Amino acid sequence: MDEQALIQAALQGDMDAFNRLVLAxxxxxxxxxxxxxxxxxxxxxxxxxxxxxxxxxxHTYRGGSFKAWVLRIVTNACYDELRxxxxxxxxxxxxxxxxxxxxESAKWMVDDAPSPEDMIDKSELDQAIQHxxxxxxxxxxxxxxxxxxxxxxxxxxxxxxxxxxxxVKSRLxxxxxxxxxxxxxxxxxxxxxxxxxxxDSA
Amino acid sequence: MKRCGISFKDMSRLSAYIDGYLFEEERxxxxxxxxxxxxxxxxxxxxxxxxxxxRALPVKPAPRNFTLSPEMxxxxxxxxxxxxxxxxxSAAAALLLVAVFAGELLLGSLFTAPQASxxxxxxxxxxxxxxxADEPMIIFWNSPDEGKGGGEEAMGxxxxxxETMIEAAQQEGGRVPESEERAAPAEEEPLIAESPEAxxxxxxxxxxxGGEVISxxxxxxxxxxxxxxxxxxxIEIGLGVLALGLGITAIxxxxxxxxxx
Numbered sequence: 001m002d003e004q005a006l007i008q009a010a011l012q013g014d015m016d017a018f019n020r021l022v023l024a025x026x027x028x029x030x031x032x033x034x035x036x037x038x039x040x041x042x043x044x045x046x047x048x049x050x051x052x053x054x055x056x057x058x059h060t061y062r063g064g065s066f067k068a069w070v071l072r073i074v075t076n077a078c079y080d081e082l083r084x085x086x087x088x089x090x091x092x093x094x095x096x097x098x099x100x101x102x103x104e105s106a107k108w109m110v111d112d113a114p115s116p117e118d119m120i121d122k123s124e125l126d127q128a129i130q131h132x133x134x135x136x137x138x139x140x141x142x143x144x145x146x147x148x149x150x151x152x153x154x155x156x157x158x159x160x161x162x163x164x165x166x167x168v169k170s171r172l173x174x175x176x177x178x179x180x181x182x183x184x185x186x187x188x189x190x191x192x193x194x195x196x197x198x199x200d201s202a
Numbered sequence: 203m204k205r206c207g208i209s210f211k212d213m214s215r216l217s218a219y220i221d222g223y224l225f226e227e228e229r230x231x232x233x234x235x236x237x238x239x240x241x242x243x244x245x246x247x248x249x250x251x252x253x254x255x256x257r258a259l260p261v262k263p264a265p266r267n268f269t270l271s272p273e274m275x276x277x278x279x280x281x282x283x284x285x286x287x288x289x290x291x292s293a294a295a296a297l298l299l300v301a302v303f304a305g306e307l308l309l310g311s312l313f314t315a316p317q318a319s320x321x322x323x324x325x326x327x328x329x330x331x332x333x334x335a336d337e338p339m340i341i342f343w344n345s346p347d348e349g350k351g352g353g354e355e356a357m358g359x360x361x362x363x364x365e366t367m368i369e370a371a372q373q374e375g376g377r378v379p380e381s382e383e384r385a386a387p388a389e390e391e392p393l394i395a396e397s398p399e400a401x402x403x404x405x406x407x408x409x410x411x412g413g414e415v416i417s418x419x420x421x422x423x424x425x426x427x428x429x430x431x432x433x434x435x436x437i438e439i440g441l442g443v444l445a446l447g448l449g450i451t452a453i454x455x456x457x458x459x460x461x462x463x
Contacts, residue, residue: 019269030264044265051268055275129259147221148256154223165223173210173217180252 003066011058018058022051025067028150029074035145036078038134042085050077068159071152075142075160082138125189132182140175147172208245216242220249285455292448299441306434 003024009017029050034043053073061069133141133149139161146157147168158168208216215232218224224232236242 015270015272022269023267026264026268027261030268031262034262035259040262040265043262047264047268051270052275055270125255126259129255144256148253149259151257154221169218169223170214172221173214176217176249176252177210177213179256180248183252183255 007058007061007066010055018055021054025070026051028067029070032071032074032145032150033078033081035130035133035149036075036138036142037081038130042081046074046077046081049081050074053077065156065159068156071146071156071160072162075146078142079138125186128183128186128189132179132186135182136175136178140171140178143168143171144175144179148176208241212242213245216245216249220246220253285452288448288452288455292445292452295441295445295448299438299445302434302438302441306438 003021006017006021010021026047030043030047033046033050034040037043037046050070050073053076054070057073133144136144142161143157146152146160147154152160154165154168154172157172158165161168163171215224215228219229219232236246
């Protein structure tokens with residue numbers, strides 16, 4: 001069954017058809033949400049919210065790129081989740097000392113041995129890049145994630161953020177400039193072919 | 203934004219050039235400039251590397267399936283609809299309250315002013331309603347003889363000033379209030395004259411009677427005023443309570459909804 005047929009079936013109330021769409025898009029949606037949010041829990045929340053919104057708003061889909069339409073909803077879900085987390089920052093679990101004072105950090109909870117996930121996914125370079133992405137303003141972050149990380153074209157990014165192509169161009173240029181400056185601080189982590197300093201490129 | 207002699211406009215063109223988003227004419231011009239500028243060439247290399255670094259980031263696969271069940275959608279929709287209903291109802295009640303207030307302010311002179319003056323006179327003559335209904339109230343400030351700062355003479359306890367007050371009131375054609383009659387000389391108030399403890403009276407009342415009488419009339423006044431609120435006040439209070447109650451319910455529902463997320 002192709003995408004449009006699944007959409008039509010979902011519009012008729014076929015939940016299985018809708019879930020097949022979910023399975024087809026969930027990696028793309030989660031990855032985008034993860035790069036925008038910068039952490040897995042928040043990305044999971046945003047992804048789930050995004051799919052619920054997609055289901056509820058499916059009747060408003062008026063053709064065109066379904067992927068761009070889904071990305072627009074993901075973008076909004078990410079913005080909402082970011083704002084929700086800003087309003088209610090997550091308090092880390094911190095143990096109390098005998099006198100009732102809180103310990104300064106929760107390092108006691110950390111297992112010294114690296115987890116398999118850490119070894120495979122959370123390389124230092126990955127963390128450094130994610131750190132620099134997180135430093136960007138939301139409006140720059142979403143564009144750079146869509147175009148440079150997810151590899152979407154400007155048109156899709158423009159449809160996702162509901163801004164003209166020119167805005168995508170200028171936001172992307174600014175985001176790249178900021179990322180470049182930020183990553184200068186992590187140059188030793190970059191493979192030689194990726195190093196961004198003037199000395200290396202000269 | 204200018205760094206290493208490259209303007210933001212050039213950075214923007216460079217960024218679009220890498221992605222192939224420059225128009226043909228613009229691209230040719232930019233390539234000509236690029237060929238003659240070492241700085242632009244370096245910037246181009248840096249941007250290409252950055253793009254490569256970002257594209258090399260590992261794709262994070264979904265940690266679980268995000269498929270929906272009918273219960274998930276229905277439950278969320280019901281909660282959200284309920285919360286929206288309460289929120290709008292609360293806002294509507296608040297708006298209505300504001301409208302009633304505004305209407306009362308605008309039309310106040312038509313129907314609340316006479317009511318207010320009536321309430322004032324009732325409050326002033328709480329113990330003597332009949333007199334208030336028939337005649338205007340007469341108020342004497344200080345004693346007539348060049349004002350001695352009030353005190354016993356002004357209060358009419360000493361005799362002469364009180365007589366003057368009563369005479370003045372009678373000349374005006376008004377009836378002397380009972381309270382003043384009580385304070386008048388012996389022949390007009392036999393109760394005081396016959397009393398062996400006249401000097402111990404406080405405002406013409408025996409100490410053992412006074413407290414009781416005052417407290418009774420006071421409690422009656424309070425209860426009658428509470429009941430006599432105009433209907434518009436009841437409407438306002440009702441709307442206020444309704445807006446507050448619905449608003450609190452909406453907040454509680456919203457916080458519950460957030461906790462379940």
